[in-house]
Amino acid sequence: MRNLLGKQTTLSRRVTLTGVGVHSGKPATIILSPAEADRGIVFVRTGTDGAEVEIPARYDTVVATELCTVIGAEGHSVATIEHLMAAFAAQGVDNAIVEIDGPEMPIMDGCAAAFLAALQEARLVALKAPRKAIRILKPVRVEQGDAYAELLPYDGTRYDVTIDFQDPLIGRQSYVLDLAAATFRREIARARTFGFMRDVEKLWTMGFALGSSLENSVAIGDDRILNPEGLRFSDEFVRHKTLDAVGDLALAGRPFIGHFRSYKGGHRMNWLVLKALFADETAYEVVGEQRTVETAGGLSVAAPALGPAKA
Structure with missing residues (x-):
């Protein structure tokens, strides 16, 4: 870890x-x-x-x-x-x-x-x-239809993301990331956001994608990737979803020690699983805090507080 x-x-x-x-x-x-x-x-x-x-x-x-x-x-x-x-x-x-x-x-x-x-x-x-971190103590899960996001106990910080699109240019892709600075930089940081060209006009009318271009998004056409340079990774789509998950779960306010797993997830599911986690004080503990304890010799020393606490 x-x-x-x-x-x-x-x-x-x-x-x-x-x-x-x-x-x-x-x-x-x-x-x-x-x-x-x-x-x-x-x-x-x-x-x-x-x-x-x-x-x-x-x-x-x-x-x-x-x-x-x-x-x-x-x-x-x-x-x-x-x-x-x-x-x-x-x-x-x-x-x-x-x-x-x-x-x-x-x-x-x-x-x-x-x-x-x-x-x-x-x-x-x-x-x-x-630094203080949030340790996951028991499973926490949210579901919407067949989609889900969950946090599980784990001695590390792991993201396990699966996406499943009917479009054959994406299909089903999975990625597992044990978060570390070098791994993130090499495998995740360059994975770009993506969207379907057939959805563009609808998004415009909703006020979305007004600044989208081939310079900042992977554009998916009816039968091919429209960006001249193609994909940066063969599974760039799930890597970007993993990037999103890392960013969304950072809204915990502290690093977490646990295993995040999602299927057909996204920003809303990522947020909902955090809400569910913090709604149950028995599901996590804050580690790394300092508290003062009295020794046998009467000296006050700092010791880590490992019990459940609010984040």
Whole structure:
């Protein structure tokens, strides 16, 4: 199992990225900045009538899951956060401020690679506070029809994702990822979002995919992949769904020790299984916290608190 219980981290300096939102089509600039221990990942909406609205990146601030994950507070929201959140999780970033001047994250080239590169450019620094992780103690499962998502006890951090499309260009694909920075960078980070050309006009009328292009999405035609360069991986579709799952489950607010498994899942199922987990305090415990205990000699020392606790 990778070490999740070291010190908390943040960025060593600010870094800026610009692009357009894949659904809104609107330009967006984000600034990633260091944050103090126990702050977590916090999005700050700027440029909204001079106000700055803080939106913690947590499952309980999710306001929509239609085609992307959206968090919101005080009437403001930020959409398509999952790719950046996946990069944070893979790199082990515990605390950061994400300033954004629009309603949607820039899609970049449709994956997490640009965000990962930005985090590597900013470099991580360790803080004095210990990291806390969420250990899954018993199975938690949500279902919708034949689709499901579940969290299981496991001595590690594993994502086990299966997709099953009737379209023969995708079909049934499965992928298992034991999360580690190098593995994520090599096998997952470059897997792009995808969509069917036959759905484009419908999505436009719903206000989605307004910024989608062959530069940031895999476009699936009636009988072929329309991108001139083709796929980056033969199973790029399930790898991207795995990327999404890493980002969505990062909304737990802390790393988790357990096995996530899904079949025909997506943003909504990923969010629902987190809600189900935190609704049952017997299903998890927080490890890595410090508490003071009295020794036989009267000295106070720090010891890990391993009992169930709220996340």
